[in-house]
Structures are given as C-alpha cells and as structure tokens.
Amino acid sequence: MSFFGRAARDLFNGSPASTSSKLLLLFTVSSGGLVAYSDSRSQPDEVPASIVNKNDGQKKKVVVLGTGWAGTSFLKDLDASMYDVQVVSPRNYFAFTPLLPSVTCGTVEARSIVEPVRNIIKKRNGEIQFWEADCLKIDAENNKIFCKANFDNNTVGSEEFSLEYDYLVVAVGAQVNTFNTPGVKENCHFLKDLEDAQRLRRTVIDCFEKAVLPDLTEEERRTNLHFVIVGGGPTGVEFAAELHDFLIEDLVNIYPTVKDLVKISVVQSGDHILNTFDERISSFAEQKFSRDGIEVQTGCRVVSVSDKEITMKMKPTGELCSIPHGLVLWSTGISTRPVVKDFMEQIGQGKRRILATNEWLRVKETENVYALDNSGTLTMVEFRAVVDDIIARYPQVETYLNNQHLGDLTDLLKDAMSEDKKEVDIEGFKKAIHLVDSQTTSLPATAQVAGQQGKYLAKCFNRKNQCKEHPEGPRRFAGPGGTRHFFAPFRYKHFGQFAPLGGEQAAAELPGDWVSMGHSTQWLWYSVYASKQVSWRTRMLVVSDWTRRFIFGRDSSRI
C-alpha cells in the first residue's frame, strides 16, 4: 500500500466515526427546501473516562451475547478498560438492519451496511475479545454460558467452549414468529438478517428468469411473478415498495415480455397497513399502493403456506381462499429465541413470552444478568385475556373503542360483558390501557430502542463505582430508609419512525407528533439513514450505492 493509501486510511479510521456528523444538512432537490436533522442524545450527561474509578484488582468478567444494535451500542460506549469483556455472536459483523429491505432489491449492497465487530472493538480503550459462535445455553446458577462455533469448512480443534461471567448482557434479539402456521418455515422467506435479504434478492431474480422460460403457460408465468407479503408492518411495506420500484425502474426494461404479469400483494390481518403509525400515514400508504397497483388485502389471516399456494381466512366471512404464489415474504411478528426461553425457565419466568426486566434493564429474579433488545409479540389469546380483564372492570371501554371505530377489538372481546357496570373516567381508562401496555411488549423491537438501551447500560457499567458512592436513582421502596437506586431508570426517547413507500416518497412520524409525507420526507430519510451509519466507511458505501442506483439502476445479476 502506498503512502497516500496508508495516510488516507489512518485519517478515516482515526476519526471518531460514531460521534461526528450528528448534524447533517441536505438540500432536497425535489421540494427545493432545506431539511435539518439533529440527533440529540437520550442521555446527555457524559462522564470523562479519567473521572471513573478504575477497578485495580481483578476485573469483573462481562459477557455480551449478540452483536446487533443493542450489543454493538453497548460495546461502543463501554469503558472496556474497567472490565474483562468477551463477546459471543454467530455473526462477526454488525448489520444496519433498517436498510435490509433496500438490500433485497439491490438499492444498497449487503456489504455496504455491515461493519466487522472486530473493527468496532479494536477502537475501544481496553481489550475486548470476540468469539464467532452461538450461545447454546445459559447456566444461570453457575454464571456460565456454553457456546458452539459453526463453520462450514474442514477446520480442526474443538468448536465448543464455555465462558464464566460476573455480568451477562443478553442482546441476542428475537427470531421470526411463524405462529406455528403450517408450511411457513419451509416455504416462506423472512427478513431478519443479511442472509435473508441476499436470499430474497436471488429469489426475486429467479422468479423472473423462471417466468420467461419458453414452455410456460401465461398462468404459470403469472404465478411465478406473484409476490406475496404477509404482514403490513414497516418491513413488509418497505419490501413491497422496493420491489415495485425495482420492477418499474429496472426489470420492465430487461424482462419486457412479462412486465404486465407481475403482481405484488400485501396481506394484513388488521384493517390497515402500517397500523402502528399515525392514521394519516396509514391511509397515505394505502392510497400510494393503490395507485401503484400493489394489492392490499386487509382482514386476512394466513392459515397455511405450501410450495405452490398460500391459504388465507377472510376474517369477516370466515371463508378460506387459496392463491398461487411465486414468493412469500413472512414479516409478521417475532418471538423469543430458544436459548433465552430455556434461561427463562431456569429463573422461573417459564410462563412468560418475553424475558421480564426491571427499569434498569436487569432481568427480574437475577442479580447479574441484563437484557437488551428484548421485545416480542403477544399472542392474540394472551392479549385478549389482558383486555378481557380491563373490560370486566371498566365496561365503558367497549363503548369508547366503538366510538373510535376500533370495532374489531370489541368483536374480539364481546364475550367479556356480563359483569356489573361501574363508572370510569378517562384517567381510569388511560390507567387500564397502561396496564395492557405494561403487560404486553413494553417497547417496540426497533433499532432505536435497542441502541438506546445499549448506550444506557454501557453508561451504568462505566459509572458503577462512582454511582455506588453517589447514587443518582430514585428512592428504593424496600430496604433501609433513605437508600436510593444507583442509577436513573432507563427511559426511551422516541425520535420518530420512517416508512419509505417507493417512488422517492416516504412517510415519517417525527418528534412532537409531526407527520411528514412525500418526496421531501424521502430526502429526510436519506439524510437520517446516512448520518446514522456506524462508520465512515459504511456511510460512504451507502451513499455511493444510492448514487450508483440513480445513475445506472439496480443490478439484476443472480448472485
């Protein structure tokens, strides 16, 4: 490598990639306006490393499971010189998951959104060790985990090992929830990690290559080009939008004979797509999709998926209908991973769906295990049990729900209406809703939540000694009078949420109940997503991918 190369590399690698570029300005070409996005920190007070009381004796062992958003943001902020830190993850890289839908159609490349974990940890103060392995079992009693590496090739030596910990940080994330629907595991695509996105990209091209082969009937061509997305949440909607863009901007030119046979369908069990967003966004998305010819089927529950057909039950009529498909993306719901489930059973949380933590992200019933990025979905049955309980106490809730046109929910709950009615004011209702909230997932499973949790926990770890002497948290309920918790509890700060809708349009919920939709929002999306990249390297790669797409279009090679 030449002198120039080395110098340039040192320059970029040496700069604190994570802290700079917090303010990114972009002229929006389409709207002519100026958009500024400022990223304030959720925990503003920082402690200089020199103030922290270093533990001079034997360092405590911290084991981190996972290198997703939570694990990585924990590692980036942890003062690794205070602890003996070991990280275990089956993937040796961090992936910028919000751009996964873009990878499925080649708008950005898979490599542009990943950063090797070893690049991230080598910049930390102390030495952090990383092992590329799966954690198979947590032994809560003996403070030990058991791991196994998994390599395709002929390597020698044991792939199994165990690690002891003083503190364990569980940040493995969730897995896909098939709700035990028959055939989903075998015949559907998912969009949880990078391999999924790459596989999806190849399969989309496969569907087109198959559809143009000589000896097919038009019906067969249509079937191969029917793309079904189950789940109208942000992931499913963004994939539908990306696929539609890929189709009209690139594929129509290279597969002209079948361009009119393509169909994209979004199947949603609720009444609207993007139903966690503001109602305006939801209907904006539906209108946009309707103009684009993307079919949105609401009130449909998928009961099975075979290699050829997807079978759905129409909620209002209870009717079953089967439609042939070329590709099904299953993007509805997440569940707890087996290793965490097993751990929950050990600590007496076996009946819960999701690992329960307290306000300081410590797992309940444990002293030294923390859980980040620990979200999941509640089954309908569980949800119904909780709401039943509320409606039993406050029957007016049903009237209120009806007024708000939330008919479905009350249909679901109509059996729970036999008890005496009592007055309830809006405060009582809010309290009841809060009960639902606390019983279900306390926070959505987003990159934002996970990232903030990792940052928060790293700060607690960094200030452990300091805060032991000067506690900052609220007063304890139990224990001797006047004692306080060491730290302030974790508080999530919501910065808003984007939903890219294709055709250079996006919708966004911004802080302060702002809603923004259209072309300028897409430019805001570009600027935010560029600024949020984990390193200067990935930032440049993502921006150059976008530029390349504008100039040359997307690549349709099947690799």
Next chain:
Amino acid sequence: MSFFGRAARDLFNGSPASTSSKLLLLFTVSSGGLVAYSDSRSQPDEVPASIVNKNDGQKKKVVVLGTGWAGTSFLKDLDASMYDVQVVSPRNYFAFTPLLPSVTCGTVEARSIVEPVRNIIKKRNGEIQFWEADCLKIDAENNKIFCKANFDNNTVGSEEFSLEYDYLVVAVGAQVNTFNTPGVKENCHFLKDLEDAQRLRRTVIDCFEKAVLPDLTEEERRTNLHFVIVGGGPTGVEFAAELHDFLIEDLVNIYPTVKDLVKISVVQSGDHILNTFDERISSFAEQKFSRDGIEVQTGCRVVSVSDKEITMKMKPTGELCSIPHGLVLWSTGISTRPVVKDFMEQIGQGKRRILATNEWLRVKETENVYALDNSGTLTMVEFRAVVDDIIARYPQVETYLNNQHLGDLTDLLKDAMSEDKKEVDIEGFKKAIHLVDSQTTSLPATAQVAGQQGKYLAKCFNRKNQCKEHPEGPRRFAGPGGTRHFFAPFRYKHFGQFAPLGGEQAAAELPGDWVSMGHSTQWLWYSVYASKQVSWRTRMLVVSDWTRRFIFGRDSSRI
C-alpha cells in the same frame, strides 16, 4: 426516480461503453513515469451495418451456449437483426474473471465485476432472447439442444425445454480438472466462477475466526491458518499474493493474537511457479514470495486431499509427505465439460481431450457448430505420447532439450531412445515442436483468446452474405480450382499477460517481448483492467472498490 437520476442514467447507458476508452493514460505515482496502454483491434476492418445484406426471409436460428468471455463478446458484436438469436447459460450475468482472485479477499466486490446479460443484449440491434438454464445435451444429428433450468425456490411450470438451431455456438468454457485425485472434489476450493470466489472469501474468514476460539492448542490454530494453493499458475499465484496482502494490511490488526501463526504455501509440480511466463518473471515472483514468507514447494505432486491433510509426492525422491491444512485452493488444470464430451462422442471425436475446430473455429466433422473458448490441458500421458513420437524421429531433440536445461522433459522421455538416429536441423526441430503444439492446446484458455474468438466469429456471422459473394479467405485445397474460403482464418493476437504479485507490485509480459516488473507495472495493471471492463457501470464500481480499499482496507465480515 428524479429527473436528474433518469438523465444521468440515460447518459451513461446510452454511451457505447465497449468502444470508448481504448486509450487510457495513468500517471504512475510510485515510479513517476507515464504509462500508455493502447488497445488495438485484432481485426481492424469494420463493416458498417448498412452495407450488410440483410436476410429478408426466414431468419436463421443461432443458439449460443454460455455467457463467458467468448459468448459475451460474440453477442456484443453480432448484428442480431440478421439472425434469430437465443442464448442459454446457467448464469444470467457476465463475470470479469481476471478479477476473481481480487474478489476472494474483498479487494473488489463480486458485484463490481458482473454485468447482467440482459443489459448487454438489450443494447443490440435486434431482439436476442436469453434463457437461464443449463444445456444438458446437444443433439448434433437433429440440430437441437436440450436444456434444464435450475431454481432453488418453489416456482411452477416445466423447467425443461429444447431449442432448435441452424447454427450453434458452443462457448461453455472449461471445468476444473481434478485429475481424479482422491478427495479433491470434496475438500478443495476452486476459483472458476464467482460463487467459488465468494465461498473462498467466507472460508478465509472462517479459518481466522476458528483459529482464535478459546480452547484450541497452538498446533490447531496453526493448522487452521495454513492456506495451501495447489498450482503455481497465474490464478494460484495471484490468490497467494492477495491473501498475503489481506493478511498484512488488514487481518493482523483485527486478529493480532494469531498473526504469527499464518502460513501460505504454494505447491507446484514443475520446477518454477508462473512457468508459462518469461523466466525473469518467474524468478522475480519467487524472490518476492520468498521475501514475503510465502512458501513455494516445487517438484511436488498432490496425490490426495482429506478434510484435514494434503498428501504430496516429492518428485525427485518419490517420498510421500502429508501436511495439515486449513484451506486448499485447487487451481491446476481444466477439462472439457460433460455436455461437450458427449457431443464429441456423437461426432466421432470421442477419443480427443478437447473439441477440435478448424481455423475458422468451426467444429471439425460438423457443418454448423462453432466452438469458442475451447481450451484444455493435455494429460502427461498424452503429452508424452506426442513428444515420444517426435524424439523417435529426431533423437537430437533430447540433446537440445538438455542443453536448454529442460532436464525434466527428457527424464520423462528417457524410454523413447532406442531407434536409429537421423540428422535433424533446427528447422526440422521447429516443425516437430509445431507438431506438439498443434496436437496439444492450440491456444491458452485465457479471457483474451476467448474474447478475440467471440469478436472474430461475430464478424464472420455479420458478413456471411457479403463474403459469400466476395470471399476473403485463402484458396481451398480441395474443390474446384480457384475457389476460396469465405473468411480469413482466425488469428490470435497476444497483447501480453499480467501477474499481480501483491504489495502493489506486478509482473507483465507485454507485446514485443517486453517484460515489466514492479510497482509501475501494478499501475499499468490497474489502468488496463479498468479500461477492459465491459460497461461504464462496472468500470466505476471497480475503480471505487480500489479506492475504498486504499482508504478503509478490506472488509472482514463473514457474508
């Protein structure tokens, strides 16, 4: 897409990417000199499309098998309006194969060196149809081929189809030759196509991740980090060089604990690596590798490869030795694909190793089948038989070979020395050598040969009608007096050959027996490889990959 995007895209896509940038100038930073590389055409006389007599009746059906160098260059130059052209290939893209070794270590990305076939054919005059499928059988008698598509996912409709042809262009390329060495197929990596390169990249990272796991002995770590390359040709040497660069520029920083345990070995059956190059290049490469700590083992023949060990026979002593390995790349020799082998049997070439063509690239014993990129290696036994025949006739050849220090060859041939000696002059010897040459592979299996063949054949096809009236070829031996061949025979023009050796150094044989070595040659390599890209898109991607590597290094994520 915005107006700007569309305009920019049209601009780039509309420009004739293949014909421009034939002259590329580059200031070589390292040597301070100026290097100019001019790419002259092997067939200088071009015919404007308007002169060509169009076939107004039923168009002849041309079927092309393969989208490698030969097939793609044929398609790029063919006047598709004259024929009904159909292309069959298992890959829907063209890959710039000379950069495959760079892909194995992430110096360039896989996607940067591919161009979708459909992008290439949509720019042609007429309509060219492409089918992503394998050709399973050529039915020479009925002018028909049988194909089968091969998709991973659940698509519907028949994957098998057949095509009829008036002219068939066989450009499927060769496959890896394991020489039936036990265990090679199961335990070795290859470097023939893009999937190979991607797999190799993942495995290199796997070896490092495995080697740093906690419970391994130092011996096991060493084994996992022993990279063995079988074959000291350009591919093997370039991979060794890339791997060494990857190691010292990137991996030492992120795997510091095992950096001293890595070993790269090149195993070569001959006396020198790069033995098809000039002797000066060969020894320059050996000296460079010796300084870099890359072990070169010459005179070694691999007899078997297991998942743990590679067993070799030392040629001088006949001794067997086994060494443990972490990864073996098998890059020695190529052979004919089964579909071509089967075709050869049909037309009575069953005993040959390689499909025989005449000087116009038409397959002997056929009227309408052409073969491009049709090279292979001769087994030692076959080679020996041919040379035996010469030495039987001209025994002095042995003396001559001895004088030229080609001892090995004569050792091999020592049994063939019992006949009467006759005088032979140097001309006789040359003739004999020419006999060897014509019996073996007439041309090396390089991208250059294949590309020129494709171009030549396209031109013959374009000028078929014109040359029927005004033949340009030499006089025919047989037939009525005075008739001539339609076209001039194919003549390969060698533009030289590069061997990148790592550390920003390369060696090159240039036209006119020039030999160039060192840093400036590496810059020449950059400029030639950039200019030779098939489209502006890949050209920009490759150059930006090189730039990215200079600034940020290579990515070590295992994806």
